[in-house]
Amino acid sequence: MLDKVLTPAAFEARLYEGWEAGGAFSARPESSAEPFTIMIPPPNVTGSLHVGHALTFTVQDLLIRWRRMQGRDTLWQPGSDHAGIATQMVVERLLAGQGVKRREIGREAFLQHVWEWKAQSGGTITRQLRRLGASLDWPRERFTMDEGLSAAVREVFVTLHEQGLIYRDRRLVNWDPVFQSAISDLEVESREVNGSLWYLRYPVAGPDGAVEPDRFITVATTRPETLLGDVAVAVHPTDPRFADLVGRFAVLPLVGRRIPIIADEYSDPEKGTGAVKITPAHDFNDNALGRRHGLPMPNVLDAEARVALDEIEGDLTAVDGVAEPGFVRALAGQDRFAARESIVAELDRLGLLEKVEPHTNAVPHGDRSGVPIEPRLTLQWYCDAATLAKPAVAAVESGRTRFVPKQWENTFFAWMRNIEPWCISRQLWWGHRIPVWYGPDGHNFVARDAAAAQEAARAHYGRDEALTQDEDVLDTWFSSALWPFSTLGWPEKTAELHKYYPTDVLVTGFDIIFFWVARMMMMGLHLMGDVPFRTVYIHGLVRDEKGQKMSKSKGNVIDPLELIDSFGADAMRFTIASLAGPGRDVKLGRSRVENGRSFITKLWNAARYCEMNGIAPDGGFDPAACTTPLARWVLDAANSAVAECTAALENFRFDEYAAALRRFAWDGFCDWFLEFSKPALASGDTPEAREARGAAQHVLGVLLRLMHPVAPFMTEELWHQLGYGEEGSLIRASWPTAAEVRDAAEAREELDWLVALISTVRGVRAEMNVPPGTAVPLLLQDAPAATLERGARWMDTIRRIAKLSELQPLVGEPPKGVAQAVLGDVTIMLPLAGIIDLDAERARLTKERGKAEGEARKIAQKLDNAEFVARAKPEVVEENRERLSAAEAEVARLTAALGRIAA
Template identity: 50%
Template sequence: MPMEKTFDPAAIEAKWAHEWESRGLFRPARPDATPFTIVNPPPNVTGALHIGHALDNTLQDVLVRYERLRGKDALWVVGMDHAGIATQMVVERQLEQQQDKRTNYSREDFIDKVWQWKAESGGQITGQLRRLGCSMDWSREQFTMDPHFTRAVVKVFVDLHKKGLIYRDKRLVNWDPKLKTAISDLEVETHEIQGGFWHFKYPLADGVTLDDGRDYIVVATTRPETMLADMAVAVHPDDARYRSVIGKDILQPITGRRFKIVPDEHADPELGSGAVKITPGHDFNDFDVGKRAGFKPGEMLNMLDGDANVIQTTDGLIPAEYLGLHRFKRDGKDGARELVVQRMKEQGFLIPHTDKDGGEHDAEPRTIQTPFGDRGGVVIEPWLTDQWYVDAETLAQPPMQAVRDGRINIVPKTWEKTFFNWMENIQPWCVSRQLWWGHRIPAWYGPQKLADGSTEAEIVATPIGGGASQLDAKLNQVFVAESEEEALQQAAAFYEVTVEEIRQNNADPSAPAWAPRAIQDEDVLDTWFSSALWPFATLGWPENTELLKRHYPNDVLVSGFDILFFWDARMAMQGMEFMSDVPWKTLYLHGLVRAPDGAKMSKSKGNVVDPLGLIDQYGADALRFFMSAMESQGRDIKMDDARLAGYRNFATKLWNAARFCEANGISASTSFEAPPATLPVNRWIIGEVAVTVAAMETAFAAYRFDEAANAIYSFAWDRFCDWYLELIKGAIDDETKAVAGWVLDQILVMLHPFMPFITEELWTGLGDRADYPLITAKWPAPTVSSDADASADIDWLIKLVSELRTAKAELGLPPGARLTAHFPASLKGRTDELAAQLDRLARLEGVSFDPAPAGASAQLVVEGETITVPLEGVIDIAAERDRLTKALAAAAKERDGLAGRLNNPSFVERAKPEAVEKARADHAAKEAEAERLTAALARLG
């Protein structure tokens, strides 16, 4: 059937997405071919396609389709992450809407509700990825909570524990008091909030004074409530003001706690008083200072529970009036902060701040960088607690070596420095989370056995609120196992009892506290822990499957730079630890997609772009091509609707070019090799195919998506549509039909990775090849090279026609005006051979090799030769010169005015960035206009 007149993206996208997948064309099915493997960064099961996903998955699909066309056995692993915190929050919100809550259910019943939610609502993003055209192997779709994946996660935990690379420790974590769980650095957002900077007097004990006679030290803090758990005051060891009191005691005014003045370089003599209160249980810097001062984590004071309410410290020194207060003011009631400030003020220990007008205030106003949980939305509390940690420092060594010796190639190379800086300073990785949804930690606890063989009486848990509990490792014997049965057997052997006795004690709440038992840890593993296994667990590990042997290591990982540490580096650690090889050979890191003004997109700014809306408006092919053409290594992408519209127009132009071919008897090629060609125009276009293929292959090898996209864009739009079809118009013989059909086929194959939908539709529509869809075609491999003579002739013709058309436009002549041109005699052979094209494209009614007559004329310089076009009698020379002169003066005036604004530092610094950007663009446009008008005046002679 003849092609539709109008290109309609929506009509073809759904059709081909279903056709490809239903025919299994995304599955690896070439056992004798070289494998090519990519795993997608698994989106959250709660997620929806956002513009970052659109970029990330477009780039992956471009690579997969390209390698598939090159004959590789391509596997693109697809799946979703269970997203522990995000998913649990979604289900809990649903319960809240029904006046219900999680803690009304058993753990098992709540998890059943999460699975029910997943079955009904989770994973909508996979359908959206299909709309984008992602050629993933949907038949092997993975989920991090699937049984086989869970088995891999548990095995990794157990094996790392056996090697001493996973351990339980008391350290500070980012604690979210709303979600009541530790969270990773990635889930912490820093906001600027208006707060205060309080100055307090801390009295010296035992009559000690400073050299200046003061009997106190001044400390300043933005968190006065934490003084309830202060354990030291730090001063710089070289600070002469305090050298005499180092090692002396402070008496904390509210608690009466006695503690030392310690030397530590963390205290900055130039900042404030140079003395810093140290609360190691509630500040990350203080934690390190406390360790250097000799405090063990188990000795550090904790003054808050899991809800961020004040609790008694182990020394019992917090006054009763503070107990139970929230850390901040809440629901109109003062919190611990307000009460601490009030009491310090009443006792004369508050040093008021005097403003510039002489007014006194309790605190100096400050803008404070404050950490918030990205999901809970409340201020994060550094909280001292027992958690499970991975020895990341040990695991980081092999990946660093792999990057150094080139087994892992990071692209762009500029990210290597960042990678090494983080890996060389890596901290222990907290992998436990206080949630119900996720991989439950495979650790069981019982009472520790004393030297006489008895067990300690204290057992199991310290409540932390919200129905969760945190087991105290000091009071428990730990059994780490891949199954409950194995853990029970370990416990039975340890306590020298039967497995049945362990089971009975576990089930009996009235059993004595000292009774042997094995109770599983309530916590689950950090989502990043399971996703770190993605490159090999998705291929069947720990079973040594054929898929694993064939597709590990993966070839390339495409990732946003923002998860370089949280996911990419951890995959490298786990892959090299458990597979003894790199997880992927190349790590490609792309930038962010930003708003048109360059701002980072966020819901709060209201500048988030919906990629599905863009697909509806412009088509998936246009969005994909935009992402690819704009992906320049090391740079972010600015959204630009004009470019999106331009790429939609590109698709339309290709569609119309195919319709022109169809109307002129040009159909699908029957040859992989270029057909024979004698005509210069055909030899030229075949050579241009070879040049474009080479340029694209070079770009792909260097992961230059922009250069590959722009190479095929330039060839398809400029060389083929604009020039070749114009050059052959009216002279389409059998040779030209064969060549044009072959070239169009090559365009469709080369463009397919970027624009799969329109290229597949045209490939099938232009020939009877339903059993040979484009997705299974071969990448072009022309054996011919560029024909130097044909290229020289056609390139000269194109330049001449372009110069002539430009001259007509500049001089106000209609495009169809027929003119006479005087050529140098040296061009006679070339003009004779191209006479038909000169007549049709250049609109020359006369070609002369005689000297041009005297008078005004346009001088066209093409490849160093001057062609003269007389203008006497064609236009009013005087009037045209006057018009051009006035237009040039106006353009120059505007250009210079804009230059003046841009050279004014006040404008550049104070104006909105978008206003400055517009002024620069306008200046460039006026400068180009002035240059064009100057050239037009010069043509008049």
């Protein structure tokens, strides 16, 4: 007998262990079944399960379980990413707590600590995914730093280098002074900072090179500390204020060198003074301008963002009242912000600081170090992303890979059609070491291993020479870009690679379309000759119930493991699916998961009711042989649910899938069919009872299979406990198909009418505050004979459920004091005079409508205020729109209720 109370913790771990031990998640490369493949977006080895993971992994597991039940040979490839900078940061902090510094112990010792940490603490999230019910093929788990994937990385680097698609160049990068490494755009976050705008006066040089008395060109800057690296002042070509200065020179304050005043459309006459200082080694826009004009690009900050004078030492010139080399030399080694204060103070002393204004601007920060990043000119390895991007763009344009929702294709195109060279080297220790070795003269040898590099060096020098491997490692996204085929054994021609590539669906968030999706497309097409996935399903963010982004500072972060502990994994999964509409963020909260648990509990209780009433699996039941309208109706409704659920999943409409389940399971099966069937079930071994039991067990079996992808634990437990199959066998059961039902349309018409009649009567009773136990008569106006016959046939059921004393056609004029509603072509009337105080009800409903109208007006006025809509956060505006919609619906409901009461 099923437990009276649903307790997910009593069976979740047991069932999962049974599935995993029994190989239920395993792909079968040797089988002839059509494959269905999803590659897990590899979570960081440092990570733990958060609500974003709960969304993406629920969706992936739902798809995998569904396709597995359809008979597909499913592979959900598990694994994790070494997460270069994140992992290095974690281990460095752990060592710092022990008084150990990375650079003091050296590279090899540090990497030993990282591998030890990974063995002991890494991969926490993979254990947590089991709590969620994720049916990944765990024996195939890969790690981006394991030997197989590392070999693939080296192979790709060498191959692309041989093809001229990987090269070395000196370019501007995002530089993190804490990690002393280049970082990707994804690892940079923009933060609003309250700072200052400094107006600096640059003296103008005369024809003889000397400073012209009282002639300056003023620039406005947020970064006076980079002044030391200025190489020009730019003005707009059409700005009349500077027309006579273009082609002349300014004298760089503090440094003393002459720098040209140039014309370029980059300078905006409407911003600042219209003149801008150009520092190509420390600003991305300035760098682009510097390249256009062939300007020098001196670095004036070192790897730790301290002042470095090596590249400008020769330019230091004493200029009376403008520059003193001794002051600049004293800045060497100062932190950039300390140097800023010193420079501003010196400019003020020299009379070259015109003014300072408060200024708020977006400053890029390292998302892990938390410090402002520095645009820095360094020698790095690059990948020719523009060349690799063209086939990827064409693949999406032609439909070989499609985005769902489709609008995300525009995001993909915007990035790929304007893609910059990809900086693939990082100045870290943890990661794939760049497979390049250098000879004593700096000549580089790109090779798959040290032996091959040594052989190439011998051929180059004519003798053996000592080689040194490049100190840098590859960007984490480089190895992640190979994930769809490196995990399948590439470059070896494996059976898995042949069968499971290209994969079917990639499920991911929009935030990594640029950084992961795009790179996988580029690498897959170039190295495999085909797209890595046929469909990219892009889901939204998970927000709190009010639509606000979750953050620790707001205190609204939700722990999915706590939700699982409180409500069970199935409840959380079902809630996520029900909220996962296309292009929508998921608004998740405890109350919504609690509602999800109510649905899961509803089916558990219905199954227990069936068990208590002798409803058990019957292999001999034939749906086509059913004759009673009730049995045929519920069987037909089950067929409709199968069709709706299948179509929803085919179209990635997880919200519609969940809605179809809830609508049929809760309303159709539990609330209506089981209620309607009570008299039959109580009648013993009659034909009606046998049909009711047969239909019930058939439909319950269909429901368990339909719900299994989203609620695997509860459905698997019921499947076994009720006798549908052995423990752990539902995961392998077939996805349901439509059963043959005779005269389905006739049964549907009759029972749908019955449901509508009872629902309408219940609604009117509730609106009019009719006491629940009071039976009232029901009058039907203009009812045809067929409707009256149908009513007579189901009178016992109607009387029992709708609490009616009788059902009669209306003869003559309607009596005074009736509540009425329209049902198809018939008007139904409930005579309520003497049962309730009609005047009091009219007054109550009128008052409630007035309140609802007032609320609607107040919200509408707020939304009509353009300033509110422009300034409020998007989630606040959306919340108000939802409140307005709810208030308007309440007004309509109350108006309809008032209209039902006859005077």
